[in-house]
Amino acid sequence: MQSFLDPNAPLVQIGDMNHLMYLIGISVILFAVFTFRKQIKEYPKQVMLGILIVAVVQRIISASYYFIVGEFTVTDSLPLHICRVVCYLIIIQFFVRKPWLDQVIFYWGIFAYASFVYPVGISPAIHMLGISFFMLHSLIIIYPIIRSFINGFVPSIRGALQAAVTFAVYLTCMQLLNNAIGSNYFYTEDRPFLNDLNEPVYFFLNMFGIGIGFVIVALIIHLVINYFQAKKLKTENSKEKTLV
Structure with missing residues (x-):
């Protein structure tokens, strides 16, 4: 126990x-x-x-x-x-x-x-x-x-932007809280990596890097969806031509 x-x-x-x-x-x-x-x-x-x-x-x-x-x-x-x-x-x-x-x-x-x-x-x-x-x-x-x-x-590009904006607000609030009480929200104090960066650079790297990451994920998801939809449409058209 x-x-x-x-x-x-x-x-x-x-x-x-x-x-x-x-x-x-x-x-x-x-x-x-x-x-x-x-x-x-x-x-x-x-x-x-x-x-x-x-x-x-x-x-x-x-x-x-x-x-x-x-x-x-x-x-x-x-x-x-x-x-x-x-x-x-x-x-x-x-x-x-x-x-x-x-x-x-x-x-x-x-x-x-x-x-x-x-x-x-x-x-x-x-x-x-x-x-x-x-x-x-x-x-x-x-x-x-x-x-x-x-x-x-379905995750959307608009949703990625909404998530990026709300995350920027969240990260800012957590940074202020960390500075006030010595907590370690989002590992801004005790970092798993990038320990050599100063605090402002690390903060903005997180804010903008993660926001851009959200948008990249959205674009990849939509590329994959469009690829499979196009492939499915091509297969259906091919079947229709075969039947004709």
Whole structure:
């Protein structure tokens, strides 16, 4: 039980067993989502209610851990870390149902993919925070896919711009908070890389670089969609000519 709650448990290293467990876990969940996509389309209300329940339970597990170990503070628990904010947005979206919010959730949620590929400060899989991490980031990754099955959600270039603007506001607020209380939101203080850059350069590199990254992702998605649509149309035309 001590290891399950141990605040000094060794962190995940890239390529170690815990990292592999996380990667296998998200692969299984993605496989299940695509396998049961017809059922997701048939029961959208039940599925979205399930998403809401998972999001709320994840937030409770995360907060409970920090409360149990006595680290329930803004600087230690970091309740406004970007993926945790995305979880709050998923909960809010269940009630407000705004199309632009799905766009922000998707683009901000790209950081969840990065967390699986390059884990920084992540607890082991058999740990309360590890379970919380896996629930949170898996939810963020599958949410846009489920929305796509339910209502045809597609990430847009306009959505990328909306996400970039809202992210710039978020990053600015987090930087001000870091300077005020010594927290480490978005790893602006204790950085995983680019440690030689001064603070203003690092800040603006994050702000504009990530915004541009959102737009590039949107363009790639639309290029892929257009490619497959053109290929499908070409195949259909070819079949029509064969029948004639």
